[in-house]
Amino acid sequence: MTTFKEQPTRSQEEGSAKLTLAEIFETMMGGDLSIRITAYDGSSAGPEDAQYGLDLKTPRGTTYLVTAPGDLGLARAYISGDLELVGAHPGDPYPALKALASDLKFSKPSPLQLANVARSLGIEHFKPIAPPPQEAVPRWRRFAEGLRHSKTRDAEAISYHYDVSNTFYEWVLGPSMTYTCAVYPDRDASLEAAQDNKYRLIFEKLRLKPGDRLLDIGCGWGGMVRYAARQGVYAVGATLSAEQAEWAQQAIVDEGLSEFAEVRHSDYRDITEDSFDAVSSIGLTEHIGIGNYPSYFGFMRDKLRPGGMLLNHCITRPDNPNRNKAGTFIDRYVFPDGELTGSGKIISKIQDIGGLEVIHEENLREHYAMTLRDWNVNLVEHWDEAVAEVGEGTARLWGLYMAGCRIGFDRNIVQLHHVLATKLDEQGSNQLPLRPWWQA
Template sequence: MAGMTVADMIGLFADDTGQVNVTAFDGSTFGPDDAPLHLIVKNSRAVYYMVEHPNDLGLARAYLQGDIASPEILPGDPYEVFKRLTELEGSFHRPDSIGLAKMLSTVAKHGIRHPERPAIEGPSKLRRITEGLLPHTKAGDAATVSYHYDQSNEFYRLFLGPSMTYTCAVFNTPDDSLEEAEERKLNLVLDKLGVKAGERMLDIGCGWGSMEVLAAKRGIHVLGVTLSQEQVDWAQDWIRREGLEDLAEVRLMDYRDVPEGDFDAICSLGMMEHVGFKHYPSYFKEILDKLKPNGTLLNHQITRTRSTDGKTAGQFIDRYIFPDGELASPGEIEMVIQDTGFEVVNQENLRQHYALTLHQWNKNLQDHWDEAVAMVGEPKARLWGLYIAGSALNFELNNIQIHQFLCVKPNKEGTDSYPLRPWWYDGSSRQ
């Protein structure tokens, strides 16, 4: 591009520390050839994406379309590139106004272009609203959950593995297999809840039914609800194959529409991300009303590290992963839980465990990369590798966390029915 090269543009935003080499389609280069990290800008579309959206959305569009690449990236796994760029965070800076004006003038000389967004990109928040899908209404939640989860079940199985459990696993050591770590997490939830054989349990946002199968095998009567038809089909078939229809049921249903009440226990694993912060009070009130006195709740959700952080995610997450998703800090969540009327018995941060889980998922995806590309196309396979790798790094850097809140619904006499010390460490249920 006349006026400024792509390398010149990169120099507006980053110092040459010798750690990154960028080779561009216009023949320009930034950084030394022997740098440990190499990036390739393959065409002008990448530049236009970044000019139109100079944030995570523009960068993601270019990567998903294959306009930006790196020999250091495994197929669909940019974790190492993310990690190295994070280590160079101090070398990035805002450009001065003169340089920025020169860059925009250079781009404009080639024409104002708005390249088509990737076909797999979801609608913007504004478009969803104009179509009547208001955030965190029943219609809006149904649409956004369907967008994320009603993909190919077989595609999810490629990276989730046979447990089909799409939340943080619990590891005793980093060498644990994903399957045993996921089963350990499910057992931990049931042990914390203290739910016994013959009692009734509700699972809000049940996914593909792994909790239903394990709980039913313990003799628990369990109802799971989800807004994804694909998940319902998978879960119902799994329950039938296990011969557990008399104990386990999964419905396509909003948790707010569950007519039953007086549950002994309720769990919500990885569902709160869809609720919306201002709806937390009504969410926990709905759960409180569905529990028996002395009933237990296990709420398991991704959290912001600080309450001063914004609740909403960036445009990339909103368009591609979790439309309308919001995260709050553990302190804010616990305050709402307490104000609703629950007693919080225990709070546990599983941040390190989620990073390990995500690395296992991405390894599975890489091991089945060709199959994944054949199944959903390379852009979508790249998307999930990008999301998983970025999430793993953010958990490792403590930018986000994941917390389990164990809560009890008080009765009029108080809540002295649970033991004086935590009862779940040895796998025993509440006595």
């Protein structure tokens, strides 16, 4: 009787044949690639005519990818120069990231596939190595800097992100030195016109007029403070970044605004004055911590006179129940200790403290995608100067971060909300117009 040898299944073949680096990539990304993958072992995968691709250049890059699967490993390899996004400028990798995002499924390999990946790579790649110097320590190691969102730890987190180099920020942000979402009057408007329009919009929403007093907490390089001062408003700003405060104070002097404007290197919680006509918070809430919202919004309420206005401008999630902490890449490389939530929770927290009434909110998600687009354009235009100023790793980090965030706003993964509120009088009423009084 003739006997037949059992043929190996496809999974058995995958589990026995040694994989190339490109095949390992393809396995981890679920196959059916739209981008091209190449690696230093000479292997490749994906369509040969793909416009964009990934090029793994060094064994160190392999170690980063293996020891931190997902966005953290990719970021480490990219920032260190061990992984290239082919077909895109490092100052604006948005097109390549957009193509890559459709392929990044990170399907979980079978135990057989995983064993073959380990055998194909060698055990040395599974031993963690030091990350790029731009990476912050993980959350659990930050207790030496104080409890989460303590004054000391907040100061460290703000310094990490904002005290990079004022010169670098000038190249990326442009003349306005505004590191928050612009508001574009139309799709063809320039970044500078959109940033000026954003300050105009906030100024009008707050019903400010000459002689009024404004407190701007988390004021950055003082853009809102200086805009208000030009209109005859007495404005005080507070920032935890020493470099921001120094730059802002010099800009105030240079513009001849010292009579009206002041920026302090200070925690907002240390501002002692009160009875302001308006309080603005433009891009600070992301750093506060959701557990601190009651005291944060309570602080702003207590700084207002009855009838005063409050505007909170911040990045939000499109829903309220999901997790609040930032992803690993954002937490380690961009905003340590950052937290986001939905606009509904922000509105609830403002009104729950009592004494404040939310009267308007709007979503500016698309505007932030456009703002990030224009910042990436600026970085490309000043790439050589940026690399000379902060080093190639940091410049690559910023290009990656801004382009990645742009995809997040494009896809409604994150949003940007204005929430406008007023401080009620003792009878619980306000004296506001019945309909919005500002030009949209």
